[in-house]
Amino acid sequence: xxxxxxxxxxxxxxxxxxxxxxxxxxxxxxxxxxxxxxxxxxxxxxxxxxxxxxxxxxxxxxxxxxxxxxxxxxxxxxxxxxxxxxxxxxxxxxxxxxxxxxxxxxxxxxxxxxxxxxxxxxxxxxxxxxxxxxxxxxxxxxxxxxxxxxxxxxxxxxx
Amino acid sequence: xxxxxxxxxxxxxxxxxxxxxxxxxxxxxxxxxxxxxxxxxxxxxxxxxxxxxxxxxxxxxxxxxxxxxxxxxxxxxxxxxxxxxxxxxxxxxxxxxxxxxxxxxxxxxxxxxxxxxxxxxxxxxxxxxxxxxxxxxxxxxxxxxxxxxxxxxxxxxxxxxxxxxxxxxxxxxxxxxxxxxxxxxxxxxxxxxxxxxxxxxxxxxxxxxxxxxxxxxxxxxxxxxxxxxxxxxxxxxxxxxxxxxxxxxxxxxxxxxxxxxxxxxxxxxxxxxxxxxxxxxxxxxxxxxxxxxxxxxxxxxxxxxxxxxxxxxxxxxxxxxxxxxxxxxxxxxxxxxxxxxxxxxxxxxxxxxxxxxxxxxxxxxxxxxxxxxxxxxxxxxxxxxxxxxxxxxxx
Numbered sequence: 001x002x003x004x005x006x007x008x009x010x011x012x013x014x015x016x017x018x019x020x021x022x023x024x025x026x027x028x029x030x031x032x033x034x035x036x037x038x039x040x041x042x043x044x045x046x047x048x049x050x051x052x053x054x055x056x057x058x059x060x061x062x063x064x065x066x067x068x069x070x071x072x073x074x075x076x077x078x079x080x081x082x083x084x085x086x087x088x089x090x091x092x093x094x095x096x097x098x099x100x101x102x103x104x105x106x107x108x109x110x111x112x113x114x115x116x117x118x119x120x121x122x123x124x125x126x127x128x129x130x131x132x133x134x135x136x137x138x139x140x141x142x143x144x145x146x147x148x149x150x151x152x153x154x155x156x157x158x159x
Numbered sequence: 160x161x162x163x164x165x166x167x168x169x170x171x172x173x174x175x176x177x178x179x180x181x182x183x184x185x186x187x188x189x190x191x192x193x194x195x196x197x198x199x200x201x202x203x204x205x206x207x208x209x210x211x212x213x214x215x216x217x218x219x220x221x222x223x224x225x226x227x228x229x230x231x232x233x234x235x236x237x238x239x240x241x242x243x244x245x246x247x248x249x250x251x252x253x254x255x256x257x258x259x260x261x262x263x264x265x266x267x268x269x270x271x272x273x274x275x276x277x278x279x280x281x282x283x284x285x286x287x288x289x290x291x292x293x294x295x296x297x298x299x300x301x302x303x304x305x306x307x308x309x310x311x312x313x314x315x316x317x318x319x320x321x322x323x324x325x326x327x328x329x330x331x332x333x334x335x336x337x338x339x340x341x342x343x344x345x346x347x348x349x350x351x352x353x354x355x356x357x358x359x360x361x362x363x364x365x366x367x368x369x370x371x372x373x374x375x376x377x378x379x380x381x382x383x384x385x386x387x388x389x390x391x392x393x394x395x396x397x398x399x400x401x402x403x404x405x406x407x408x409x410x411x412x413x414x415x416x417x418x419x420x421x422x423x424x425x426x427x428x429x430x431x432x433x434x435x436x437x438x439x440x441x442x443x444x445x446x447x448x449x450x451x452x453x454x455x456x457x458x459x460x461x462x463x464x465x466x467x468x469x470x471x472x473x474x475x476x477x478x479x480x481x482x483x484x485x486x487x488x489x490x491x492x493x494x495x496x497x498x499x500x501x502x503x504x505x506x507x508x509x510x511x512x513x514x515x516x517x518x519x520x521x522x523x524x525x526x527x528x529x530x531x532x533x534x535x536x537x538x539x540x541x542x543x544x545x546x547x548x549x550x551x552x553x554x
Contacts, residue, residue, distance in 0.1 A: 021460040021463045
């Protein structure tokens with residue numbers, strides 16, 4: 001059954017018929033499995049990966065290292081929740097190493113991002129420090145490379 | 160000048176492939192989908208490419224030894240042992256060639272005397288007959304049957320053998336049918352060959368691409384190791400077609416003869432490619448698994464859907480081809496392919512291109528993106544529906 005998840009992770013635009021035959025299971029079984037994955041939130045959602053630079057929409061993405069003081073009962077989770085509730089937060093991870101949380105946010109302008117860090121993030125109780133790194137260029141995300149399609153160079157050869 | 164009088168009679172007797180005209184049409188079409196070309200759609204895995212690049216940075220630009228780099232032959236020996244339980248001595252039993260095709264050419268030329276016969280099962284990859292002929296042999300074609308899942312049967316083999324038989328080509332897993340020979344099938348052939356001086360040229364270039372069972376080599380069988388020449392390479396297993404890397408394993412006297420010829424004609428296989436191949440052998444097993452899994456998904460999808468839209472298709476268990484039967488359309492395989500290409504802009508190859516026995520079938524290669532495969536199915540469905548309607552009207 002994990003086959004289905006692997007296939008969907010690669011390309012969620014495949015039809016359920018395609019998925020079923022690629023995974024080698026009956027159609028009805030595939031439909032039911034996907035439904036269950038969705039209900040259980042094993043599948044969280046389906047999104048496109050977009051190269052916004054190619055449509056000239058300005059966005060600024062920043063990776064923020066955040067240090068926090070964990071709370072006695074919930075550890076990091078409580079404070080994490082207070083941070084990720086903001087719509088600006090795109091992704092967030094608890095880290096091992098020299099800082100605690102990685103928060104990835106995007107905004108339309110540098111100012112917008114700076115404002116979020118300065119006024120919202122750093123003022124949350126328990127946040128003890130932040131270091132903001134702006135992303136200059138995206139090369140690859142989710143195994144997809146940010147570059148225009150190169151013309152196919154297939155030569156026709158009889159094999 | 161009259162070049163007909165200048166060119167060798169045998170080469171003039173060999174007909175150019177009829178497929179060229181399809182490719183000419185295809186080159187003109189910008190929006191066509193090709194399931195015609197038999198090569199992986201994957202780019203060579205990065206770590207392998209990187210090893211090739213690094214060898215250039217280090218300045219490894221000279222010839223290697225004639226038989227191929229020692230470390231590569233060692234790695235090939237270890238790989239064959241690890242994955243196919245084959246034991247070959249890197250010193251004297253392995254020759255690195257320019258693709259599997261060179262190995263087949265060498266095998267023919269070191270075995271054959273004028274007038275000898277070489278048994279070639281068809282439909283199969285197009286090179287065996289012409290290479291046998293150029294070596295002076297007479298190819299004896301044996302037509303494989305769909306009802307046998309395109310396996311070579313011991314009865315067929317026995318019937319084809321004459322006192323002049325020098326060798327039999329075993330092209331499995333098969334291009335174009337996707338058929339394989341399992342151990343019991345090989346065992347039945349071995350029964351016929353044991354005690355003879357007939358050599359087996361076993362083209363195992365698709366050995367890594369079998370679905371549901373591991374490939375068995377003729378050389379794995381008792382008493383067959385000494386009468387088998389195993390041809391293999393990196394093109395299909397590691398998506399390395401353009402690197403031109405093949406190899407051949409056989410008993411020492413045969414490899415010695417092949418190396419002699421190879422050193423005059425080729426000198427040594429490309430050095431950059433050999434460095435990349437070392438990396439492929441050392442760290443490439445996962446890439447193989449990954450690609451095989453991908454092909455398997457596409458294979459299942461394609462077979463299921465071809466059958467659904469009414470083209471009967473036996474389940475191919477190897478390589479990356481399906482070979483559906485198109486006889487129900489009443490068209491020859493060439494007519495079918497030409498009309499399908501003109502009307503729906505999808506290229507598949509007529510079975511007749513792969514020798515007698517291929518007529519009535521077409522070959523589609525599923526080393527293509529799932530998107531292209533799905534689209535091809537839709538177009539095929541459309542094509543068949545239109546065809547039936549037209550044919551209904553004519554009647």
